[in-house]
Amino acid sequence: MSQKRNNPISLSSAPDGATFTIVDRNGKEVAAGQTPTTVILKSGNGFFKKAVYSINFSKPGFSNKTLTLEADVNGWYFGNLVFGGLIGLLIVDPATGAMYKFNQKDVQAMLSQTTVFAPLQEGALRIVSIDEVPQELRAKMVEVK
Structure with a gap:
């Protein structure tokens, strides 16, 4: 009992417009x-x-996000024992991919905005949240008392 081999998957991101x-x-x-x-x-x-897919989302000004989409065994596959016989169970569906399906039909990536640190003029002061400071710059920070 063959099921769909090709599946529509909706892709979205927050914000919209990510590649x-x-x-x-x-x-x-x-x-x-x-x-x-x-x-x-x-x-x-x-x-x-x-099938196992890796989906990479990117948008300028935002951190890249990679998500995994993986197919699972289709419950109807075991219906071959009753309706399709051993040929469907052991040959047709495994060869065509019909024994698998995606439980997840919608994939959404939540992208985090990145902060770009442009060079400051000599003596300039910028106040930012610690969460906006890249990890590699945090070691160079000096506590002001």
Whole structure:
């Protein structure tokens, strides 16, 4: 009993307008674009191999975010014992990827805004939250009493 092999996945980001690239478990780029959008992804990646995708989101002024999307065994796959027989169970669905599905249909990346530290003029003062200071600059900070 074959099910869908290609699945629509909605991609969004906060804020909108992030670019994304999707890479499969073999390292091959399978999709790229800008959020929000919907992409069609295969749920299988070879005989008895589920699909695993790495989705990288980026937007100028924001930290990059990488999320993983992984297919799971489709519950209908075991219906082959009753409806499709052993051929469907052991050959057709494992070969076509129909034995897998995505439980997650929507992927949203929450991007964090980055702070750019432009050079200051000599003697200039800038007040920022400690959370806005990159980790590599925190070691150079001096406490003012």
